[in-house]
Amino acid sequence: xxxxxxxxxxxxxxxxxxxxxxxxxxxxxxxxxxxxxxxxxxxxxxxxxxxxxxxxxxxxxxxxxxxxxxxxxxxxxxxxxxxxxxxxxxxxxxxxxxxxxxxxxxxxxxxxxxxxxxxxxxxxxxxxxxxxxxxxxxxxxxxxxxxxxxxxxxxxxxxxxxxxxxxxxxxxxxxxxxxxxxxxxxxxxxxxxxxxxxxxxxxxxxxxxxxxxxxxxxxxxxxxxxxxxxxxxxxxxxxxxxxxxxxxxxxxxxxxxxxxxxxxxxxxxxxxxxxxxxxxxxxxxxxxxxxxxxxxxxxxxxxxxxxxxxxxxxxxxxxxxxxxxxxxxxxxxxxxxxxxxxxxxxxxxxxxxxxxxxxxxxxxxxxxxxxxxxxxxxxxxxxxxxxxxxxxxxxxxxxxxxxxxxxxxxxxxxx
Amino acid sequence: xxxxxxxxxxxxxxxxxxxxxxxxxxxxxxxxxxxxxxxxxxxxxxxxxxxxxxxxxxxxxxxxxxxxxxxxxxxxxxxxxxxxxxxxxxxxxxxxxxxxxxxxxxxxxxxxxxxxxxxxxxxxxxxxxxxxxxxxxxxxxxxxxxxxxxxxxxxxxxxxxxxxxxxxxxxxxx
Numbered sequence: 001x002x003x004x005x006x007x008x009x010x011x012x013x014x015x016x017x018x019x020x021x022x023x024x025x026x027x028x029x030x031x032x033x034x035x036x037x038x039x040x041x042x043x044x045x046x047x048x049x050x051x052x053x054x055x056x057x058x059x060x061x062x063x064x065x066x067x068x069x070x071x072x073x074x075x076x077x078x079x080x081x082x083x084x085x086x087x088x089x090x091x092x093x094x095x096x097x098x099x100x101x102x103x104x105x106x107x108x109x110x111x112x113x114x115x116x117x118x119x120x121x122x123x124x125x126x127x128x129x130x131x132x133x134x135x136x137x138x139x140x141x142x143x144x145x146x147x148x149x150x151x152x153x154x155x156x157x158x159x160x161x162x163x164x165x166x167x168x169x170x171x172x173x174x175x176x177x178x179x180x181x182x183x184x185x186x187x188x189x190x191x192x193x194x195x196x197x198x199x200x201x202x203x204x205x206x207x208x209x210x211x212x213x214x215x216x217x218x219x220x221x222x223x224x225x226x227x228x229x230x231x232x233x234x235x236x237x238x239x240x241x242x243x244x245x246x247x248x249x250x251x252x253x254x255x256x257x258x259x260x261x262x263x264x265x266x267x268x269x270x271x272x273x274x275x276x277x278x279x280x281x282x283x284x285x286x287x288x289x290x291x292x293x294x295x296x297x298x299x300x301x302x303x304x305x306x307x308x309x310x311x312x313x314x315x316x317x318x319x320x321x322x323x324x325x326x327x328x329x330x331x332x333x334x335x336x337x338x339x340x341x342x343x344x345x346x347x348x349x350x351x352x353x354x355x356x357x358x359x360x361x362x363x364x365x366x367x368x369x370x371x372x373x374x375x376x377x378x379x380x381x382x383x384x385x386x387x388x389x390x391x392x393x394x395x396x397x398x399x400x401x402x403x404x405x406x407x408x409x410x411x412x413x414x415x
Numbered sequence: 416x417x418x419x420x421x422x423x424x425x426x427x428x429x430x431x432x433x434x435x436x437x438x439x440x441x442x443x444x445x446x447x448x449x450x451x452x453x454x455x456x457x458x459x460x461x462x463x464x465x466x467x468x469x470x471x472x473x474x475x476x477x478x479x480x481x482x483x484x485x486x487x488x489x490x491x492x493x494x495x496x497x498x499x500x501x502x503x504x505x506x507x508x509x510x511x512x513x514x515x516x517x518x519x520x521x522x523x524x525x526x527x528x529x530x531x532x533x534x535x536x537x538x539x540x541x542x543x544x545x546x547x548x549x550x551x552x553x554x555x556x557x558x559x560x561x562x563x564x565x566x567x568x569x570x571x572x573x574x575x576x577x578x579x580x581x582x583x584x585x586x587x588x589x
Contacts, residue, residue, distance in 0.1 A: 023558050035443050047574055065443050072444050121484040121508060137486040137512040143574045151560050185430055186478035190507045219481060221507055274430060359439035359483075380434035380482060382458040387438075 002249030004157040005224050006192045009115055009132045009246055020156040020255075027149045029241075030057050030109050032118030033141050034100045035064040038076035040119060041083040043142035052087045053148040059091040060084060061103045066095035066354045069362035098327025098353035101125040101297040105209065106329055108238030112227040112245040117141070117150065122297050122377065124215045128208035129235060130227035130245060132192075135216065155221045156255035157192040157248070162199035164263030169412050171307065172207035173299055173375065173395040175199070176214035177268035179260060181278020189219035191255060194248065199262060200225055205234045206301040213298050217275040217377055267411060270393040273381040281398060284408045290370040292317070292403035294396050295324030295351075296358045299375035302330050302337075304396040309339040311400035311414045312346040318406035321348035322364050324356045348403065360385030373402045416517065416565050418541045420498045422470040425463065426532035429476035433488040433509065435459035442485050451487050452494035469496040472538070474530045476502065479520075480509020486516070493518045499538050501545065503527050514561055517569035521545070526552040 003011060003019070010018040013026035033040055037060045044052070052058060060080060068074035077095070084092040097103045101122055104110055112130030117123065119141045126133035136150070144150050162175065180187070193215045200208065208225045215223030225231075227245050235243075266280035294300070294308050305325060323343050325331040331353055334340050343350050357364030358376040360383055366372055368388035379391035394402075397411035404414070435458040437451065456463040473492065479502035480488060489512035492500070500513060503524040513520040519540065526545045529552070530536060537546040545552040557565065567573035 023560055025560075038443075039445070043571060047571060047578070049578065075445065076443060119484060121482065123484075135484040135508050137484055137489075137508060137515055139486060139515045139570045140511065143570055146574060146578070153558075185481055186504060186506070189478060189504060219478065219506055274432075359442070361439060361443055378434070378482060380432045382438050382440075383434045385438075385440050387435075387458045 001253065002251035004192065004252040004254065005194065005246055005248045006132055006155055006157060006222065007252070009113065010152065010154045012246070013115055018154055020154050022154050023151055024154065025149050025151050026115065028057070028117045028144060029114040030059055030116045031141055031144050032059045032061070032100060032104055032116065032120070032123060034061050034120060035073070035076055036119050036138055037083070038079040040138050040141045040145070041079060043139055044145050047142060047146045049146040052089065052145045055087050055089045058089045058145065059104060059109055060089060061093040061097060061100040062095045063099045064355045064359065065361045066352070096328060098330070099297045099300065099355060101213065102300065102326035102330070105129065106238065106327060108235060108240040111235060111239055111241065111243040112231065113243050117144065121216045122213050124220060124223045125209050125213040125297065127212040127215065127223040128205055128225050129231055130225065132222055132224070134222045155190055155192045157194055158188050159194050159196060159254045159257040161257065161259040162195065162197040162262055163259060164199065164261040166199055166262060169267065169397060169415055170262065170265060171395040171397060172203060172210035174265060174268040175262050176211055177270050177278060177393065178262065178265050180214065180217050180270070180276050181268070183218055183258065185217060185274060185276040186219045188215065191220055192222050192224060193218060193220045194224045196226065201228060204303060205230060206303045209301070210298055214377055267395060267398045269398065269408070270379055272379055272390040272392065275377065275379060275393065281394070281408065281410050285410055287408045288371070289373045289392070289402050289407060290319055291364065291366060291372040292319055292321040292399050293357060293364060293372055293374040293376065294399050295322070295326065295356060296376040297326065298377040299396050300324055300326030300330065302333050304375065305330070305334045305339045306337070307396040308400040309342045311397060311404065311411060312348065313342045315346055315404050317347045317403040319403060321403040322351055322357065323348050324351045325353050327353050357384055359383065373399050373408065375399050416540070416568060419537065419539055420470070420472065421535065421537040422472045422498060423468065424472050424474050424530055424532060424534045424536055425467065426530065427459065427473065427475040430478045430481055431459060431475055433480055433482040433485055436480065436488040437485060437491045439483070442487060448490050448494040451491040455491040455495040464495055467495045467497065471497055472536060473497050473500045474502070474527055475500065476527065477504045479505050481506040484508045486512045489513045489516045489518060501526055514564055515570035517565060517567070519565060521554050523552050523554050
């Protein structure tokens with residue numbers, strides 16, 4: 001019987017035939033963590049093992065609270081720096097690198113056929129490069145550091161086929177929010193999701209990362225895009241290790257297949273307070289907004305900044321506007337391309353690469369009654385630090401248009 | 416792990432997410448579990464943490480714990496006094512975090528529909544039963560690995576025991 005991509009990866013790891021539903025204990029190839037590595041290192045010490053079993057597989061990237069906004073975060077960072085030194089962990093990226101998922105990918109850890117876990121729910125992002133990658137908890141990371149392995153339940157797979165023609169003002173984010181609106185936030189609970197179809201094969205890596213990042217918001221264990229020439233071009237100069245590309249078999253058994261024709265979708269918005277609270281932008285035009293946020297692990301890549309620059313060029317923002325490149329490499333590119341100057345001239349604040357205000361840990365916090373329109377992936381109540389505030393989610397084009405007018409505005413009016 | 420749990424029910428709806436269970440603003444603060452418990456469900460039900468009693472049970476709709484991978488969302492609830500969560504379904508990472516914290520997460524849509532806020536119910540882990548005032552519902556046994564983790568009171572103890580067993584074995588062989 002044919003196998004899906006995830007069945008193949010677990011078959012390879014377990015060295016025996018594995019199908020969906022089975023529980024296996026296997027060794028992941030890379031284990032990612034960020035600022036929570038401080039708490040993980042404390043749990044690790046409780047286990048009583050002296051050394052991390054495979055320090056070369058551990059990747060730590062500081063991004064959630066950088067630079068430290070308060071003493072407790074500074075202490076966390078210090079503990080992590082001491083721990084990586086003590087354990088000989090060389091894949092450590094301090095506060096001047098960027099958001100973990102972007103840095104991990106740029107630095108060539110996200111590779112086809114790898115089994116990757118991370119103590120962050122959006123670890124699903126690396127599926128854009130053909131990896132099997134899933135978010136796990138802190139204790140689980142500590143236990144892999146100690147033993148090298150973890151238990152997994154092999155998921156069934158949902159195939160999502162994206163057909164149609166993608167008009168130039170529709171972005172991967174609009175597609176992701178639209179899909180989540182249809183299948184809802186538990187539509188792929190415990191499942192693997194494979195994104196296929198013409199639309200996907202024409203997408204850049206940055207766009208595929210949006211789909212796989214947002215797979216977490218469908219409840220999926222992982223997202224996956226089959227590697228192709230776009231993937232191999234991207235990793236050619238980046239790959240840290242050898243890799244073996246794995247594909248689903250033609251006769252693999254899928255849990256279900258869902259097809260979407262995205263030719264006619266509008267720019268999409270997720271209304272407060274859930275990501276599946278979908279509305280086409282036409283329904284919300286004119287809603288006043290207090291703050292615009294462009295960035296995060298979902299939409300802080302060069303292509304996203306380019307979209308924002310296209311709209312902001314030569315205009316002034318009407319509301320406070322925060323722009324955060326996802327990494328220092330992207331920041332540098334954006335400077336070269338003139339985007340950063342456009343943002344500053346428009347009156348936007350350009351912040352250092354990191355998670356920024358997305359999770360309410362620091363920066364860009366709202367007051368009660370205020371509303372932010374953001375390119376992030378979550379709009380839960382209290383997410384940005386204030387439970388009486390509201391968060392709308394959309395594409396960089398839609399958020400940039402709103403920054404200019406101070407209300408939700410169809411970006412097609414500016415293009 | 417205890418085999419029988421009896422307690423009063425706190426009932427909630429669908430899609431209770433990790434941000435309302437344990438707000439992101441606390442996630443990078445160094446906190447003991449008892450301190451985390453004071454913030455449990457803070458943005459969903461601000462009265463929960465101060466009124467919950469040892470042994471109480473949470474009963475919720477579908478997709479409980481969706482969102483972030485933050486483990487504190489499971490630990491805060493466990494240390495608030497809650498012993499078991501029953502839901503129509505659990506978000507994947509939350510389910511793992513609950514098990515790894517040594518707190519049973521039981522899926523039973525039928526029981527959730529039949530249970531009201533404030534009900535007294537009993538859960539029999541050994542026989543897979545949820546017993547309410549008027550009804551009895553069954554749930555399937557956990558896979559072996561999951562049961563072992565629960566019986567060790569969480570993943571870290573489970574790993575510790577496993578390592579100790581291996582060391583003992585090595586010593587015997589020597």
